[in-house]
Amino acid sequence: MSTAFDYATMVSRNLGFVSAEEQEKIRTTPVFVCGLGGMGGACVQTLARAGAERLGLAEFDRFDVSNLNRQVFAFVSTVGEGKLESTLARLADVNPGLAPQTWRAEWVTRLDEILATYKIVVNAMDDLVAGLVLYRKAREHGATVIDAYTSPLPSVTRVGPRDPRPEERLGFGTSALDPRALPPEVVDRCKAREMEYVMLHSSSVRYVDLAIAGEVVAGRRSRPSFAPMVITTGNLMAFEALSLVLGRASGTDCRGWFLDPWRGRIERPRPAPVAWLLGFWVRREMRRLLGGS
DSSP: OOOOOOHHHHTGGGBTTBOHHHHHHHHHSOEEEEOOSHHHHHHHHHHHHHTOOOEEEEOOOBOOGGGTTTOTTOOGGGTTSBHHHHHHHHHHHHOTTOOOEEEOGGGGGGHHHHHHHOOEEEEOOOOHHHHHHHHHHHHHHTOEEEEOOSOSSOEEEEEOTTSOOHHHHTTOSOTTSOGGGOOHHHHHHHHHHHHHHHHHHSSGGGGSOHHHHHHHHTTSSOOOOOHHHHHHHHHHHHHHHHHHHHTOOOSOOTTOEEEETTTTEEEOOOOHHHHHHHHHHHHHHHHHHTTOO
């Protein structure tokens, strides 16, 4: 027996968490998500089930068997299928009225068009170069970017138009360079700077094999991913997007925070004097991981 879909019935149990007026904001506010893998898939699923209908989605990859451990739209039946097509089919089974705008690999070159409409952006991809372009364009267009660190712990950041870009805050040294022309060694240096920040400002080092982490930074193996961490991060991103949609205050800023679910703790950036002292140890460990002296 089939039941006719009704949006009001679908979202009726949201009421109490949000008002009817706020639910309409969720339904009609544009949100752009680039990357529909682990974090992006979890984020988009939550937004759709919350009642969001004006979604912009960008993805060009296909599901493979290694995605089954963490990506919410990856199933044995979808291995080999495009992530975008599979995600759209699943979302239509949640809300048949949802008709997202979609882009494939060309989305990076169409950011002026995209960001003219979408002022809330979820960066759920792991392409550092495309991320640099996204953040610079977001500043130009007054868009806020929700993101997460490459970290063994769930994390979330919120970067407003006036906030420093991650490349500035983390000291990539790329601000005057064309992202599309960065040599591989510069990209690797940027990834190492992010890893250094994660080690310095969170307890991530407790929960990752440092030898494997070193191989990841050196480009010798794929990044480890774990379903509880990835899916939780995607849902933290969805919370941030919804807080922006609803105009609710958030305790998240451009530096973000980490969640240590193993110990039930939220970890925020360390005070500058502590970070300065710990930085010596972190940099020494980074040199060791990367095979330096």
